[in-house]
Amino acid sequence: MLPVEFDYAAPDSLEAAVKFLKEKSGAVVLAGSHSLIAEMKQGHLAPSLLVDLHKITELKGINYVDKILKINALTTYGQVVASSEIQTNYPALVEAAKSIGDPQIRNQQAIGDVFAYRDLACDFTAVALVLEATFSTLNADGSHTVAAEQFIDQAFGNNWQTQEIVTSVNLPAYVAGTGSAYQAFKHPATGYTLCGVAALVTVTNGTVSKCRVAVTGATPHAIRLTQVETALEGKTATAENIAAAAKLAGNSVDSILGDRYASEEYRRHLMEVMSKRTLSQAVNSR
Numbered sequence: 391m392l393p394v395e396f397d398y399a400a401p402d403s404l405e406a407a408v409k410f411l412k413e414k415s416g417a418v419v420l421a422g423s424h425s426l427i428a429e430m431k432q433g434h435l436a437p438s439l440l441v442d443l444h445k446i447t448e449l450k451g452i453n454y455v456d457k458i459l460k461i462n463a464l465t466t467y468g469q470v471v472a473s474s475e476i477q478t479n480y481p482a483l484v485e486a487a488k489s490i491g492d493p494q495i496r497n498q499q500a501i502g503d504v505f506a507y508r509d510l511a512c513d514f515t516a517v518a519l520v521l522e523a524t525f526s527t528l529n530a531d532g533s534h535t536v537a538a539e540q541f542i543d544q545a546f547g548n549n550w551q552t553q554e555i556v557t558s559v560n561l562p563a564y565v566a567g568t569g570s571a572y573q574a575f576k577h578p579a580t581g582y583t584l585c586g587v588a589a590l591v592t593v594t595n596g597t598v599s600k601c602r603v604a605v606t607g608a609t610p611h612a613i614r615l616t617q618v619e620t621a622l623e624g625k626t627a628t629a630e631n632i633a634a635a636a637k638l639a640g641n642s643v644d645s646i647l648g649d650r651y652a653s654e655e656y657r658r659h660l661m662e663v664m665s666k667r668t669l670s671q672a673v674n675s676r
């Protein structure tokens with residue numbers, strides 16, 4: 391039983407959805423429903439209107455626009471895992487999607503969901519940072535595209551406007567010589583990610599011309615490990631250089647979480663170990 395009364399609308403166009411969100415105070419978007427309905431059942435949220443996006447065909451599917459891979463917001467994690475373009479060029483995203491929940495969850499939940507991005511354990515956020523994804527959004531004032539870093543800041547800073555619809559997650563064109571990887575260390579009972587690390591490495595003429603590393607689960611929100619990145623750029627991608635760079639993982643962030651599931655010290659250790667593993671995997675996946 392749901393403890394609140396609410397209205398329900400399932401518009402078949404983005405324009406109509408934006409209008410509903412603008413005109414009805416307390417209206418929120420409904421996508422895969424798994425998080426939102428649970429929050430409502432627990433009495434944490436009491437929206438006046440659910441605007442179900444499922445009839446809006448332009449929010450479905452994955453397609454290229456000017457070499458940018460556009461993953462539309464209602465694309466499920468299962469569809470992300472099955473995409474041959476993503477498997478070939480963005481393996482880190484496939485690994486993150488595969489680590490989410492179980493097959494039933496992955497077949498229902500959509501990549502455009504913004505609530506998960508405010509969850510400490512969101513696997514996708516670290517990958518969005520290393521792949522330099524952008525997020526396209528739409529509200530009554532028009533459409534906007536923001537970089538992952540800015541989007542995560544906005545969502546975690548409680549600045550998310552519920553009248554705004556995420557329409558797609560966009561990945562830049564694949565660059566030759568680039569590999570990427572993601573690994574998550576999950577708590578065995580809860581399945582929550584205690585530490586997830588994503589890495590991207592581009593090797594040009596034998597040296598690392600670009601390195602991106604980001605962590606989720608171990609810090610208040612997903613964040614890049616810039617000291618690790620700088621330590622590897624300009625060097626050859628040897629096991630020694632990767633290990634030396636990974637040692638700096640804990641230095642790159644202001645705060646590391648410690649709770650009943652894992653201490654700060656343990657998560658710091660995981661950040662180093664998993665930076666080393668994902669960097670090596672990214673180099674080997676080129």
Ligand SMILES: Cc1cc2nc3c(=O)[nH]c(=O)nc-3n(C[C@H](O)[C@H](O)[C@H](O)COP(=O)(O)OP(=O)(O)OC[C@H]3O[C@@H](n4cnc5c(N)ncnc54)[C@H](O)[C@@H]3O)c2cc1C
Nearest residue numbers: 419421422423424425426491500502503505506512513556
């Ligand atoms: C059992 C279980 C296990 C999970 N395991 C993991 C895991 O291991 N790793 C992980 O990262 N995540 C995990 N999740 C979270 C999951 O991946 C989803 O992100 C989450 O459940 C919400 O997705 P949804 O499509 O069901 O969104 P909904 O529940 O429909 O919506 C959630 C919120 O996002 C908003 N929203 C949704 N889509 C849009 C949009 N396009 N534009 C604007 N706002 C939008 C809604 O208004 C709502 O506030 C798990 C969830 C469950 C239930």
